[in-house]
Amino acid sequence: MSIMLSRKVKCGVVGCGIVANNAYLPAIREYGELVAVCDSIEERAERSAKLWGAKEYYGRFGEMIEKSDIEAVFILTGMGDHAKQVVEAAEAGKHILVQKPLATNMEDLRKAVDAVKRAGVKVLVEPGVQMFPVYVKAKEALKSIGDIYWFRAGLGRGPPVWGAKTFFSKEAGGPLFDLGVYEISALTFLLGPVKRVAGLAKVSIPEINIVPPEWFTDYLSKAPYRIVWEALEKAPKTLRIRVEAEDNTLTLMEMEAGSLGVVVANFVTPDGVRDDVGMLPDIEVYGSNGGLLIGGAYALAYKDVKSGRGWVKVDWDSVGGRWWNYYAASTKHFLGCIVKDEEPIPNIDWGAHVSEIMIKSIMSSRTNRIMEVETRFKPY
Template sequence: MSKLKFAIIGAGVWGETHAYLYKEHPDVELTAVCDVNMGRARELAAKFDVPNVFDNHQEMLRKADIDAVAIVTPDFAHGKIGVDCANAGKHMLIEKPLATTREDVEALVEAAERNNVRVMVDLHNRWSPPFAVAKQSLDSGELGDPVSAYMRLNDIKWVATDMLPWAAKSSILWFLGSHSVDTLRWFFNDEVDQVYSVSSAGVLKKLGVDTEDIYQTILQFKNGGIATMENGWITPNTHPCINDIKFNITGTKGMINMDLSNNQMIERFTEDKNDRPDVLVRHFVHGKPKGFAYESIRHFVDCLVSGEDFLVSIYDAANTSLVILAIFESVASGKPVKVKY
């Protein structure tokens, strides 16, 4: 079988994450990189020996010989790029979320169906070993039926102030809340019926980033389960991990607790700092990319080759985006809001 020819749109930090996996995968040939910043595109292409470089995705779709595209742009740009790729007949791995407006969500689903292309959204928390093990316990029946859950998924301030130059055009709900909603939908094996959320702002605005600081959200599922969800990006920069992750799932027969950012599995102390190195998300072992951020990308490739279904369907991702849109509506109205599917 010939290799699948891949292109990356978006040459930032996560575009590089995709490039590491594609260059290692035996079934992939990374043939093109595209970014509106040509200098950044050339830099990524040079690092990974990619022959074709573009600063316009439509030109790339016309000229490059590719089978699949990784869309690794800021979240608000996913819609048009994704529809263009679908219309060009390219399979897609889209970084979360699928899209940030109802119109873009619907347009992407319609374009994928009409063009018979396969689409997965990189909601990679489903590949996190602690969450996968917890889900296995739930599915085996040893926890009983899920009743309630709590999920905290926060970032330190640096993510909004330094890592993401486009943070003011997005929200922590899109950046991390999409993972939270998808994880909770996955655990409850159910769709969210109603949401209620409140938010707070001021810390980041004083630092020059015009976006909300934090959201506290209650999700009510159609079969009666309830979950509390916290997403913020004002955790102090001295926190030992970029993320602050806590999780609880309580069932009729048992429960599971997780602390994935303040545990003592590995601690590093130097003359200048104390931190907890990442050994779960994105790291290297003997020069090879490891961690669940790479495993979700590998899954996309493997399923393209095998024809198997993706663990995250485009419909999963669409419903996750629609839940988040309902959360924004709840914050604006101060009332519970039914999710409109």
């Protein structure tokens, strides 16, 4: 369904990788006006421009920001590059949608937030879990399980088969910033801000083989574009890389409201290992009256033991299906906020809080200290 806006927002994209071509570029083409694309591998930018109808392509982000007539920038680069590019875009007066995470270290995080606040631009920091129907329904269901005491989230997976700089470099941060960010974002939406964090993290698999970057650049030469996952899994993994970022993490969190919990995020769980035991929940929350399970066989299941009733089970079809396209939903919402002059959800404050939790978890593991979380956000 097409968004009904009074005008199309002129957009530029930096980072013409898999997520951009699979999700954001088609969404921008539908909901906005795709003016320019940029990638450090300029051939990717050129091919992405042809595939999705961008008027211009660039090999340097600064050149696109300076020369292109755009109002908004989608930052879809490697995780360690986001914060610096947020600063550059904000200083140029551009509205920003940035893929998760906002930052992977505290210095970059503070600079990004300061630049956005000074510029007064609108920023949406992914992932937009606040719009995911299953979490909206879960937030309502939480009321039936009483005072919240503890939670568990995350299950881990095998390593991505591409993206040495994107996922495995020290600057990128590893699976906590790639996977754990979803559960931490959801938990802060459901339970509020985090007060303190402690982490354990290590590199468990020091070297892996991945698909070389040239493979995807070549893939972009084929039109029309097809979602890449199946082809990527079959592609030859001929590039041997060293894993620099911790690939096996546990994050303990104390919420401001009092509950305690743990988030598991790793690239060391063999893919398919749980296939024959059924789908386990992504998130479990337990309180004085019962429990709430999110994800798994059901979108949602909750039980109030004091009521004497059994489990209330919500199937996936009733919340729009298991694979909700948050990329398209966030694009539509972000561009609508620019046109209507509204604050995006999740905004810079929420994104900063989620990033700080993850940064402090890794800091805790490296220093053997429990870390206080300084940032806060306005709950929605």
